[in-house]
Amino acid sequence: MKKSFKKVILTAVCACMMAFTAVGCGGDSGSDTGNNAQTGQIDKAESLSGYYFATGGTNIYVNQKMEDVLSSLGEPVQYFESESCAYQGMDKTYTYNSFIIKTYPENDVDYVLSVSLRDDTVQTPEGIAIGSSKSDVTTAYGAGEESGSALVYTKDQSRLTIIFDGDSVTSIEYSAVQ
Amino acid sequence: MKKRKIRIIIALFLVFTIVSMWLLQRLVVPKYNKGIVEGAFAAEYYEETTDHDVIFIGDCEVYENFSPITLWQEYGITSYIRGGAQQLVWQSYYQLEDTLRYETPEIVVFNVLSLKYNEPQSESYNRMNIDSMRWSSSKYNAIKASMTEDESMIEYMFPLLRYHSRILDLTADDFKYMFSSEKVTHNGYYMRVDVKPEGDFPEPDILADYTFGENAMSYLDKMTELCKENGIELILIKAPIKWPYWYPEWDEQMVEYAEENDLVYINMIELADEIGLDYSTDTYDAGLHLNLSGAEKLSKYFGEYLVENYDLEDHRNDEELCKVYQEKIDFYNDMKEQQYYELETYGKLISFGAEAIED
Numbered sequence: 068m069k070k071s072f073k074k075v076i077l078t079a080v081c082a083c084m085m086a087f088t089a090v091g092c093g094g095d096s097g098s099d100t101g102n103n104a105q106t107g108q109i110d111k112a113e114s115l116s117g118y119y120f121a122t123g124g125t126n127i128y129v130n131q132k133m134e135d136v137l138s139s140l141g142e143p144v145q146y147f148e149s150e151s152c153a154y155q156g157m158d159k160t161y162t163y164n165s166f167i168i169k170t171y172p173e174n175d176v177d178y179v180l181s182v183s184l185r186d187d188t189v190q191t192p193e194g195i196a197i198g199s200s201k202s203d204v205t206t207a208y209g210a211g212e213e214s215g216s217a218l219v220y221t222k223d224q225s226r227l228t229i230i231f232d233g234d235s236v237t238s239i240e241y242s243a244v245q
Numbered sequence: 246m247k248k249r250k251i252r253i254i255i256a257l258f259l260v261f262t263i264v265s266m267w268l269l270q271r272l273v274v275p276k277y278n279k280g281i282v283e284g285a286f287a288a289e290y291y292e293e294t295t296d297h298d299v300i301f302i303g304d305c306e307v308y309e310n311f312s313p314i315t316l317w318q319e320y321g322i323t324s325y326i327r328g329g330a331q332q333l334v335w336q337s338y339y340q341l342e343d344t345l346r347y348e349t350p351e352i353v354v355f356n357v358l359s360l361k362y363n364e365p366q367s368e369s370y371n372r373m374n375i376d377s378m379r380w381s382s383s384k385y386n387a388i389k390a391s392m393t394e395d396e397s398m399i400e401y402m403f404p405l406l407r408y409h410s411r412i413l414d415l416t417a418d419d420f421k422y423m424f425s426s427e428k429v430t431h432n433g434y435y436m437r438v439d440v441k442p443e444g445d446f447p448e449p450d451i452l453a454d455y456t457f458g459e460n461a462m463s464y465l466d467k468m469t470e471l472c473k474e475n476g477i478e479l480i481l482i483k484a485p486i487k488w489p490y491w492y493p494e495w496d497e498q499m500v501e502y503a504e505e506n507d508l509v510y511i512n513m514i515e516l517a518d519e520i521g522l523d524y525s526t527d528t529y530d531a532g533l534h535l536n537l538s539g540a541e542k543l544s545k546y547f548g549e550y551l552v553e554n555y556d557l558e559d560h561r562n563d564e565e566l567c568k569v570y571q572e573k574i575d576f577y578n579d580m581k582e583q584q585y586y587e588l589e590t591y592g593k594l595i596s597f598g599a600e601a602i603e604d
Binding site: 240 | 283304305309330331444445446447448450451452453454456488530531533534599
């Protein structure tokens with residue numbers, strides 16, 4: 068009886084000490100308010116690498132500051148913003164003639180979430196455009212990972228998703244890996 | 246004697262430690278009482294003192310678009326919305342399972358938009374949907390089904406482990422709502438009276454696969470089964486919201502699923518004119534959610550559908566329920582007045598919505 072009581076005490080003390088240790092660990096929890104609905108705790112410096120879209124001398128990376136992109140590209144043809152459920156900040160969509168850029172907010176700054184190419188007047192730096200064939204794509208990017216009717220390529224914090232209708236590319240999207 | 250003293254000291258030390266940890270946890274967990282209030286929704290359900298004819302489950306397309314108070318005032322229907330921000334289908338399932346511990350409604354209404362998500366999405370939304378559920382196997386399973394890669398069960402069991410670093414960012418509200426909270430919904434309905442007309446939505450993305458994921462559909466199957474086992478009518482709806490885009494391919498799958506399982510599926514986007522919705526005045530955020538005017542129109546329409554098609558009792562002659570609902574109506578009207586006052590005075594809401602300033 069006495070031994071089991073000691074065991075209980077010892078276990079409880081250990082549990083408390085472990086909890087204290089965990090509480091005091093000071094690990095970086097980012098924005099710990101639980102209110103930040105954006106999942107992307109992304110290292111921005113590291114993220115400006117990977118696949119990118121180039122247009123008119125401007126390279127657009129996912130996780131890049133939208134402010135920088137806007138200063139190069141100018142105003143879009145159409146702009147849409149929406150406050151999603153429980154979000155602080157706005158999700159924004161900038162529609163240009165041949166591509167669409169979506170952003171996400173983090174600490175009052177908008178970053179590029181995705182770039183979608185919409186017609187064959189633009190192409191990736193590797194030469195792939197809407198209408199390219201599957202073999203063009205695999206020659207340019209390799210086999211990729213199949214997902215439904217798409218081939219998906221991941222590099223650093225970027226993902227390139229190329230969707231096919233039969234043998235022909237119907238959609239090209241750069242997106243941030245979260 | 247000496248040993249006894251030591252035991253007492255250790256016991257006191259343990260009690261002190263546990264109480265301190267509990268107090269600290271109460272202090273640092275997010276309170277969701279102002280600004281982003283969605284994390285408080287799950288807990289409010291447990292304060293209900295009466296049963297409900299209808300339970301709504303799902304994402305923002307239920308808790309922002311249906312007004313249980315209107316359903317009561319117009320038809321004497323008692324209802325509650327167990328909704329949550331980006332509530333995923335497995336969270337809806339476990340919320341329903343949890344609800345059935347307390348009551349068995351006649352009808353469950355599930356909004357199907359969340360079927361587009363087949364995998365866990367976001368810790369923040371998980372927390373808002375799950376943290377304030379009471380502990381049960383449903384909560385445990387909801388956590389297990391929802392956790393993203395970086396999350397762990399122990400942090401849900403002891404939120405102090407997750408939120409300890411908030412100790413440096415505490416606000417006055419963290420102290421004010423440490424042990425109690427104020428109601429933020431009306432039977433789960435999140436009220437907004439402001440107006441922002443529907444915008445020009447961007448072109449919808451082309452998807453690699455329009456088929457709903459197996460995981461998501463398996464929880465819809467479980468929900469269907471659970472309702473059948475309990476003699477509950479399950480109604481599947483797609484709220485009359487055009488963005489996020491509801492693809493025709495998704496709609497077809499829902500029509501087929503409803504037919505196969507002998508369920509009702511209503512795509513309300515197609516009924517917007519019949520409902521009387523005017524997207525230039527009935528939405529507060531450019532068309533993503535309805536405002537109070539839109540929610541009341543939709544609730545009147547849906548209430549009429551329910552009384553015409555289901556054997557629901559009009560409870561407005563029940564004195565006890567009338568008393569309970571009068572309090573709810575008063576709270577509803579007070580909030581409505583306050584929101585209109587803020588709109589007139591400041592040109593925007595300052596105490597409500599994601600941008601409301603915390604104390």
